Amino acid sequence: MELTVFLLGTSGSIPTPRRALPAIALRREGELLLFDCGEGTQVQMARAGLSPMKISKVFITHLHGDHFLGLAGIVQTLSLWGREKRLEVYCPAEEVERLRKYLEIPRYTITFELLVEGLEPGQEVRGEGWRVLTARAHHPVPSLAYAFVEEGRPGHLDLQKALSLGLKQGPELGRLKAGESIRLPNGRVVRPEDVIGPSIRGRKVVYVGDTAVTEEIVELSRDADLLIFDSTFAEELSAKAVENSHSTCTQAAEVARRAGVKKLVLFHVSPRYEDASVLLSQASKIFPETIVGEDLLRIEIPPSK
Amino acid sequence: MELTVFLLGTSGSIPTPRRALPAIALRREGELLLFDCGEGTQVQMARAGLSPMKISKVFITHLHGDHFLGLAGIVQTLSLWGREKRLEVYCPAEEVERLRKYLEIPRYTITFELLVEGLEPGQEVRGEGWRVLTARAHHPVPSLAYAFVEEGRPGHLDLQKALSLGLKQGPELGRLKAGESIRLPNGRVVRPEDVIGPSIRGRKVVYVGDTAVTEEIVELSRDADLLIFDSTFAEELSAKAVENSHSTCTQAAEVARRAGVKKLVLFHVSPRYEDASVLLSQASKIFPETIVGEDLLRIEIPPSK
Numbered sequence: 001m002e003l004t005v006f007l008l009g010t011s012g013s014i015p016t017p018r019r020a021l022p023a024i025a026l027r028r029e030g031e032l033l034l035f036d037c038g039e040g041t042q043v044q045m046a047r048a049g050l051s052p053m054k055i056s057k058v059f060i061t062h063l064h065g066d067h068f069l070g071l072a073g074i075v076q077t078l079s080l081w082g083r084e085k086r087l088e089v090y091c092p093a094e095e096v097e098r099l100r101k102y103l104e105i106p107r108y109t110i111t112f113e114l115l116v117e118g119l120e121p122g123q124e125v126r127g128e129g130w131r132v133l134t135a136r137a138h139h140p141v142p143s144l145a146y147a148f149v150e151e152g153r154p155g156h157l158d159l160q161k162a163l164s165l166g167l168k169q170g171p172e173l174g175r176l177k178a179g180e181s182i183r184l185p186n187g188r189v190v191r192p193e194d195v196i197g198p199s200i201r202g203r204k205v206v207y208v209g210d211t212a213v214t215e216e217i218v219e220l221s222r223d224a225d226l227l228i229f230d231s232t233f234a235e236e237l238s239a240k241a242v243e244n245s246h247s248t249c250t251q252a253a254e255v256a257r258r259a260g261v262k263k264l265v266l267f268h269v270s271p272r273y274e275d276a277s278v279l280l281s282q283a284s285k286i287f288p289e290t291i292v293g294e295d296l297l298r299i300e301i302p303p304s305k
Numbered sequence: 306m307e308l309t310v311f312l313l314g315t316s317g318s319i320p321t322p323r324r325a326l327p328a329i330a331l332r333r334e335g336e337l338l339l340f341d342c343g344e345g346t347q348v349q350m351a352r353a354g355l356s357p358m359k360i361s362k363v364f365i366t367h368l369h370g371d372h373f374l375g376l377a378g379i380v381q382t383l384s385l386w387g388r389e390k391r392l393e394v395y396c397p398a399e400e401v402e403r404l405r406k407y408l409e410i411p412r413y414t415i416t417f418e419l420l421v422e423g424l425e426p427g428q429e430v431r432g433e434g435w436r437v438l439t440a441r442a443h444h445p446v447p448s449l450a451y452a453f454v455e456e457g458r459p460g461h462l463d464l465q466k467a468l469s470l471g472l473k474q475g476p477e478l479g480r481l482k483a484g485e486s487i488r489l490p491n492g493r494v495v496r497p498e499d500v501i502g503p504s505i506r507g508r509k510v511v512y513v514g515d516t517a518v519t520e521e522i523v524e525l526s527r528d529a530d531l532l533i534f535d536s537t538f539a540e541e542l543s544a545k546a547v548e549n550s551h552s553t554c555t556q557a558a559e560v561a562r563r564a565g566v567k568k569l570v571l572f573h574v575s576p577r578y579e580d581a582s583v584l585l586s587q588a589s590k591i592f593p594e595t596i597v598g599e600d601l602l603r604i605e606i607p608p609s610k
Contacts, residue, residue, distance in 0.1 A: 014382050015348040021378075039378040040345050043320040065381035065411035069374070073326075073344040076370035077319050098410055105407040106370035107446040141412040 003028050003150070003203050003301040005226060008044035010293040012210075012232045012246075012268035013066050020044050020295055021066040022268055024207055024228060026148055027054075028130065034058040035146055035207045041070035042077055048296050052078055053085075057125065059132060060091040061209030062143035063098055071099075072106050079111045086113040090125060090132075092142035093118030119144060121216070130202070135220040137211035139245045145211060147220050150202025153304075162195040203301045206261070210268060212245045213255055221259035225301050228293065229255060231266035234273070235282050249279040253286035264290045265299070308333050308455070308508050308606040310531060313349035315598040317515075317537045317551075317573035318371050325349050325600055326371045327573055329512055329533060331453055332359075333435065339363040340451055340512045346375035347382055353601050357383055358390075362430065364437060365396040366514035367448035368403055376404075377411050384416045391418040395430060395437075397447035398423030424449060426521070435507070440525040442516035444550045450516060452525050455507025458609075467500040508606045511566070515573060517550045518560055526564035530606050533598065534560060536571035539578070540587050554584040558591035569595045570604070 004027045009020030021038025025045065032054040034041070045052055052074050060068045071089070078087065091099050096118035103114065119125070121136035121144060130150050137143035154177055159169075166184045167173060176182055181191045206224040208217055210232070221227050232246040241248045247255075249266050256264035264287050266279050273279060276292045283290045291297075309332045314325030326343025330350065337359040339346070350357055357379050365373045376394070383392070396404050401423035408419065424430070426441035426449060435455045442448035459482055467478060471489045481487055486496045511529040513522055515537070526532050537551040546553045552560075554571050561569035569592055571584050578584060581597045588595045596602075 013385055015351070015378075017348060017352050020348070039375060040348060043322060043325070043345060046320070047322050063410070063412045065378055065413060069378050069381075069411065070344065073320075073370055073374050076374075080318055101406065102410040105368070105403055105410070106374065107368045108370060 001029060001303060003205075003303075005205055005228075005299045005301065006048050006050060007228075007265070007267070007293045007295060007297045007299070008041055008048060009038050010267055010269055010295055011066075012230075012270045013064075014271050015040060015066075016271050018274075018295065019269060019271070021070070022209060023070065025050055025055075026205060028150075030054060031056050031127070033127075033132070033148065036061055036067045036209060037070040037074065038066045039069040039073075042074050044295065048298070053081060053083060055087065056085075057088045057090065057127070057132075059125075059144075059146050060089065060095075060099065061137065061145065061207075062092060062139060062141050063095050064141065064210065067209060068099070068102075072103055075103060075110060075114065076106055076108045079108050083112045086115060088115045088117065088125075090117050090119050092144050093120050094142040133220065135216045136214075137209060137217065138214050139210045139212070143210060145206070145208040145217055145220055147204060147206045147224065149204045152202050153200045155197035155199050158195050158197065162190075165190050165195065167195070200304050203304055205301065208255075210246055212242065213247055213251050218255055218259050221255055221261055224259065224261040225304075226263050226265065226299060227256050227259065227261040228265040228267045230268045231279055231283070232268050232270050234278050249283040250286055253283035253290060256287040256290070262289060263299075265293045266290060267293045269293070306334060306608060308510075308608075310510055310533075310604045310606065311353050311355060312533075312570070312572070312598045312600060312602045312604070313346055313353060314343050315572055315574055315600050316371075317535075317575045318369075319576050320345060320371075321576050323579075323600065324574060324576070326375070327514060328375065330355055330360075331510060333455075335359065336361050336432070338432075338437070338453065341366055341372045341514060342375040342379065343371050344374040344378075347379050349600065353603070358386060358388060360392065361390075362393045362395065362432070362437075364430075364449075364451050365394065365400075365404065366442065366450065366512075367397060367444060367446050368400050369446065369515065372514060373404070373407075377408055380408060380415060380419065381411055381413045384413050388417045391420060393420045393422065395422050395424050397449050398425050399447040438525065440521045441519070442514060442522065443519045444515045444517070448515060450511070450513040450522055450525055452509060452511040452529065454509045457507050458505045460502035460504045463500050463502070467495075470495055470500065472500070505609050508609055510606065513560075515551055517547065518552055518556050523560055523564050526560055526566055529564065529566040530609075531568050531570065531604060532561050532564065532566040533570040533572045535573045536584055536588070537573050537575045539583050554588040555591055558588035558595060561592040561595070567594060568604075570598045571595060572598045574598070
């Protein structure tokens with residue numbers, strides 16, 4: 001099953017002609033989830049060939065302008081296109097009234113149900129075959145980090161072993177897969193774990209917007225296939241990172257290493273890094289599987305085996 | 306004196322990779338005025354090489370999302386850069402509270418005085434050497450159209466004639482230029498109009514955002530050097546234009562012809578016109594001095610003679 005991450009905007013705080021403001025689309029079975037929605041997201045979606053009509057849920061990390069000011073424009077466009085399907089928008093619980101008020105400002109008539117809900121750290125949102133987990137991010141305003149986690153799948157059935165034990169192809173195997181034990185005519189009981197391997201865990205994509213590093217953030221990132229992490233500053237500006245509750249590229253790499261992720265994307269790159277290779281070289285020393293996020297970069301997450 | 310118009314975004318309603326949402330910058334002696342500020346304006350300014358730090362005043366036509374949703378992002382960026390100079394934002398009087406609330410939504414600390422003022426149709430805003438006039442636009446929500454008008458300059462002094470009449474170079478000529486009559490030693494009185502030509506009118510740039518055509522709008526456009534006009538639809542969609550209180554390209558051209566302007570820019574082009582040549586060819590038949598607005602197009606208005 002396809003799981004693709006589109007980096008729509010990768011800049012921090014201020015957009016540049018090369019980097020738009022933070023927004024990440026995650027596509028799974030034609031459904032789009034959006035994580036943050038900076039100014040310019042709708043045109044970045046058009047550039048990426050993605051339709052906002054496919055968005056089912058939007059997850060906003062916090063209400064600094066660069067992370068959400070593209071949302072009302074998308075709501076207007078969807079209404080001009082006559083969307084009827086509900087759109088769900090999530091944000092930190094403390095910010096839900098502020099976000100609702102924002103979406104009421106423009107002079108448009110919304111043609112669909114627009115649900116804006118607040119989330120407490122630790123709360124989760126369920127979809128079809130996936131959940132989005134949350135953790136508190138450490139930033140001067142209420143902020144969340146998000147982990148998209150697919151449901152696990154049953155392990156592989158060892159068909160040869162099943163047949164050799166006396167099971168027959170057909171409904172019996174289905175019952176075993178559903179977790180039931182089967183009593184054979186010879187009285188022997190075959191349990192699912194006798195013929196089915198360990199369950200296959202779902203894929204995990206973690207997005208940590210603006211934050212200083214905390215243990216909660218490391219735990220949220222644990223074993224991610226892809227970790228997209230605040231990397232506003234290079235190592236030399238670590239004091240500035242502390243002052244503004246951001247992370248440096250090396251801190252991002254430390255989290256990736258400690259959390260045992262497969263791949264790290266440096267994200268929310270300060271406009272001062274016209275050439276972001278310094279971020280990459282510093283982070284790669286700590287965590288080699290690092291890339292610098294670039295606008296319109298598309299990352300496919302292969303199915304777990 | 307330089308007077309340059311920068312078309313920052315020329316699309317109508319929905320942005321495309323080729324056309325950003327409505328925004329026009331007008332530069333005069335280093336001062337920038339902004340007319341409308343759609344989502345994406347700050348990055349379009351960066352592409353045009355214009356700094357938002359230079360903006361002194363912003364004029365918003367109305368609060369459909371595509372005309373103002375780039376403003377909070379600019380306020381955030383200016384605050385990150387530590388602007389101290391006051392920024393004045395004008396909009397239709399009925400919308401002033403709504404616009405103020407919008408600018409209070411993001412979690413930023415504004416570092417400068419942000420003045421948001423409402424204007425009634427006919428009210429004007431004065432700057433150094435110019436005024437912005439307003440007229441009611443005909444659209445489903447409170448809307449204004451704006452005319453930037455430079456102050457006129459005194460006419461040219463006919464020096465040869467002045468000397469032949471017996472005037473001397475020096476303070477006498479200054480007094481004449483200031484409007485004073487001079488009595489010569491021979492008793493004859495020289496009036497300013499005897500030696501100074503008619504005063505030279507200032508340049509005029511008119512921006513009519515979303516509107517159906519009205520007589521007020523034609524009057525506002527009168528004798529403009531440049532008229533930037535709502536041209537959402539081609540002639541074939543005139544019924545749709547009426548339904549949505551927009552103008553067609555041919556209506557825009559009719560206004561340009563009737564108002565006696567020098568040059569017309571078709572603006573607020575519907576995303577359906579990937580190729581806008583149909584708009585140009587229809588309008589040019591009525592008013593030959595027509596161009597289709599393109600993003601980042603820069604138009605210099607030569608000084609009046």
